[in-house]
Amino acid sequence: xxxxxxxxxxxxxxxxxxxxxxxxxxxxxxxxxxxxxxxxxxxxxxxxxxxxxxxxxxxxxxxxxxxxxxxxxxxxxxxxx
Amino acid sequence: xxxxxxxxxxxxxxxxxxxxxxxxxxxxxxxxxxxxxxxxxxxxxxxxxxxxxxxxxxxxxxxxxxxxxxxxxxxxxxxxxxxxxxxxxxxxxxxxxxxxxxxxxxxxxxxxxxxxxxxxxxxxxxxxxxxxxxxxxxxxxxxxxxxxxxxxxxxxxxxxxxxxxxxxxxxxxxxxxxxxxxxxxxxxxxxxxxxxxxxxxxxxxxxxxxxxxxxxxxxxxxxxxxxxxxxxxxxxxxxxxxxxxxxxxxxxxxxxxxxxxxxxxxxxxxxxxxxxxxxxxxxxxxxxxxxxxxxxxxxxxxxxxxxxxxxxxxxxxxxxxxxxxxxxxxxxxxxxxxxxxxxxxxxxxxxxxxxxxxxxxxxxxxxxxxxxxxxxxxxxxxxxxxxxxxxxxxxxxxxxxxxxxxx
Numbered sequence: 234x235x236x237x238x239x240x241x242x243x244x245x246x247x248x249x250x251x252x253x254x255x256x257x258x259x260x261x262x263x264x265x266x267x268x269x270x271x272x273x274x275x276x277x278x279x280x281x282x283x284x285x286x287x288x289x290x291x292x293x294x295x296x297x298x299x300x301x302x303x304x305x306x307x308x309x310x311x312x313x314x
Numbered sequence: 315x316x317x318x319x320x321x322x323x324x325x326x327x328x329x330x331x332x333x334x335x336x337x338x339x340x341x342x343x344x345x346x347x348x349x350x351x352x353x354x355x356x357x358x359x360x361x362x363x364x365x366x367x368x369x370x371x372x373x374x375x376x377x378x379x380x381x382x383x384x385x386x387x388x389x390x391x392x393x394x395x396x397x398x399x400x401x402x403x404x405x406x407x408x409x410x411x412x413x414x415x416x417x418x419x420x421x422x423x424x425x426x427x428x429x430x431x432x433x434x435x436x437x438x439x440x441x442x443x444x445x446x447x448x449x450x451x452x453x454x455x456x457x458x459x460x461x462x463x464x465x466x467x468x469x470x471x472x473x474x475x476x477x478x479x480x481x482x483x484x485x486x487x488x489x490x491x492x493x494x495x496x497x498x499x500x501x502x503x504x505x506x507x508x509x510x511x512x513x514x515x516x517x518x519x520x521x522x523x524x525x526x527x528x529x530x531x532x533x534x535x536x537x538x539x540x541x542x543x544x545x546x547x548x549x550x551x552x553x554x555x556x557x558x559x560x561x562x563x564x565x566x567x568x569x570x571x572x573x574x575x576x577x578x579x580x581x582x583x584x585x586x587x588x589x590x591x592x593x594x595x596x597x598x599x600x601x602x603x604x605x606x607x608x609x610x611x612x613x614x615x616x617x618x619x620x621x622x623x624x625x626x627x628x629x630x631x632x633x634x635x636x637x638x639x640x641x642x643x644x645x646x647x648x649x650x651x652x653x654x655x656x657x658x659x660x661x662x663x664x665x666x667x668x669x670x671x672x673x674x675x676x677x678x679x680x681x682x683x684x685x686x687x688x689x690x691x692x693x694x695x696x697x698x699x700x701x702x703x704x705x706x707x708x709x710x711x712x713x714x715x716x717x718x719x720x721x
Contacts, residue, residue, distance in 0.1 A: 271579060278519055287361070290521040290537070 234311065238303045245279050246299070262298045273297065280306055319552035320492045320567075321718065323560040324403025326395035326503075327658045329543030329645045330366035334398060338645075338655075339662045343691045345671045347644045349527050349539050355511050362523045365509055366541025366646025384447050385460060386425030391544030391651070392457030392505035393464060399501065399546040400465060403560060407465065416497040417458045417471035418488040420480030420504030422650030423513070424454030424473075430510045457505055457544070469497050478610070479703035480504050480650035482711035485547060485657055486569035489713070492549050499554070503654035505544025514540070520579070522614050528647070530611035530640035530672050531618050531686045533679035538612040541646020545654035547661070564661035565716040567698075568597025574708025581617050581704055586610075586624040589710035590700065594628075597714040599698060602632040604714075606669055608660045608701040611640020612647055619681040621704065637694075639687040643673035653703040657713060660701045664717040668693050 239259055247254040250268055257266060263273050277293045280286070280302070286309045296302050330348025331338040341348065351357075352365040368391070373382045376394050385393070405411070423429075428451040432444040450456060455473040462471045474483045481504030488502035508514070517523050517540060524536035555562050570592025574585035594601055610621055618640075626633045641659050648655055663670055668691050675688035701713045 269577065269580075274519075274521055290361075290525070293521055 235303055235307055238306050239299070241283060242276070242280070242299055242302050242306070245276055249275055249279070257299060259300050259303065264297070276302060284310060286310065317493050318495065319565060320489050320549050321552050321555050321565045322547050322563045322661050323550055323555050324399040324548030325546065325563060325658045325661060326398030326402065327543070327545040327655055328368055328391050328394050329545070329648060329655050330368060330541050331645050333368065333394070335402070335658055335662065338658065339666070342641060342644060342659055342662070342670045343668055345644070345673050345690055347527070347673045348541070349646055352509060354509055355514070360514050361518055362525050364527060364539055366539060366543070366648070367509060368542055384450065386428045386451040386456060388421060388425055388427070388505050388507040389457040389460050391507065391542070392419060392503070392546070393460050395503060395505065395544040395546040396461045396464065396501055399548045403548040405548070406558070411499065412466050413468045414497050415467050415469045415499040415501065416488060416491055417461045417467055418484045418491070418500060418502045419458040419461070419473045420475070420482070420484035420650050420654060421454050421457065421473060421506055422475055422477045422480050423506065423508070425452035425456060426510050426513050427507055428452045430512045433512065461501055465501070467501070475650065476709045476711070477705035477707055478647065478649055478652060479705035479709050479711040481545070481652065481654035481657070482701065482703040482713055483571070485566070485654065486571065486711055486713055488549055489566045489569050492551060498551060500549040501546060502549060503544065503546035503657070504651040505654070506649040506651035507542045508540045508649055509542050524613060527674050528613040528643045529674045529676060530609065530613045530643050531622070531679060531682035531684070532675050533677040535613045535615065535618065537614050538642065539646045541648045541652070543645065543648045543655055544651050545658045547654070547657055562718040564664045564718050566713060567599070567716045568593045568714030570594070570596055570712045572710045574710070576708050579706050581620050582708060583620050583624045583627070585708055585710045586621060586702065586704045587627050589712045590624065590628045590702065593700065593712035593714045599714070601629045603698045604629070604632070604636050604700050605696045606660070606663060606699040607636055607638040608656045608670065608699065609638050609640045610702045610704045611642055611672070613640070613642060617704065619679070621702065622682045622684055625684065633684060636685070637669050637687050638684045639670050639672040641670050653701060653711070656701050660699050660715055664696055664699055664715055667696055669696065
């Protein structure tokens, strides 16, 4: 599951920020990728739409790396409804 | 040209705090917030639920049906506030005065309600035509234009759009115009009506709107709360006001502006510092003269701590003595109209010698360790006040006011 989520996060970051997907890894920070706070929130909003989930504002603003994005996403998707 | 002194001889206000200046000011003194559950649009698909709505507003109490067809809600609020201000100023209009009066208004988006209705018709209902009056209703200059028509003003009129700083830019411009002799009187302020589904969704996407309320300077603040409304000041020269025996509520003595040249949404410290310094310089007073600052104080994490740092940088040791409150905690963030409402409140504070409170204040934040007048208004001597606006896009505008003490 996490692999699939990572693939989707990489795909969205690459498309939104016009950067080659091979430069994005699980260890990349948004800062490394020259993404500012708005770029980070764009990613979160796109992930919410993609997976039909809601990430509260206070969680969304804390996500600053690819790993945090994948882990937060995984936590919401896999939690019992 | 000699700089003329500029005084406020009339005020009008409509917001979640009330439909008149008297009602608004009483709620400020009582620290009674106008923020509550939004009822004027379906909020089921929106994550935040609260806002600052004008309570029990019926356009038919203020306009004919034909006028309502032509005038969007945002312009209605501008006109209503202008009517109150002009009446309060007891202006005896002559053709010469109408020609020497300017109207300068602020708004960030203009007729958003009409824009959304047009989009709804086209995209949701699949209609092939929108309301004929869409353009005149949507255009951001509509409020200024209708005010000129309302009073027969043939002096110059325009609208400034600088997001959250629009009304401070408008009032500051008007102040300079009267001071410099470009006109003898100004009807100036702003209005905004952001509570429309699509626009609320746009704010939801930015994740800066609080799920509870607006808590400026509190450690547990979660963001801003949107509000609607409008406010107007009547500005004229001191000589003119004295000559006609007008009541003077306060004086405007300085205006400063700057740009951050930074980020399109994130605030900066240097830009606000520069605008505050410029306003003080324009007012020809030192920072230690300021008794009260009506802060931009949106309640977002970023703004409130940065604004605190900027205030400390400008005011030095005096930051411990100056009272700083955010009345957005009471009326919400009315975007392009907000600094007009704040100007009315600041002028009223000087008139009545009462420090407006920061409402909903809970936990002190060490990064916002100013005297924020928490939760209760305070009587006290106030000679000079400042009002800050620091907008998205890094556009900053600051006004300085002085108590009218008869001379």
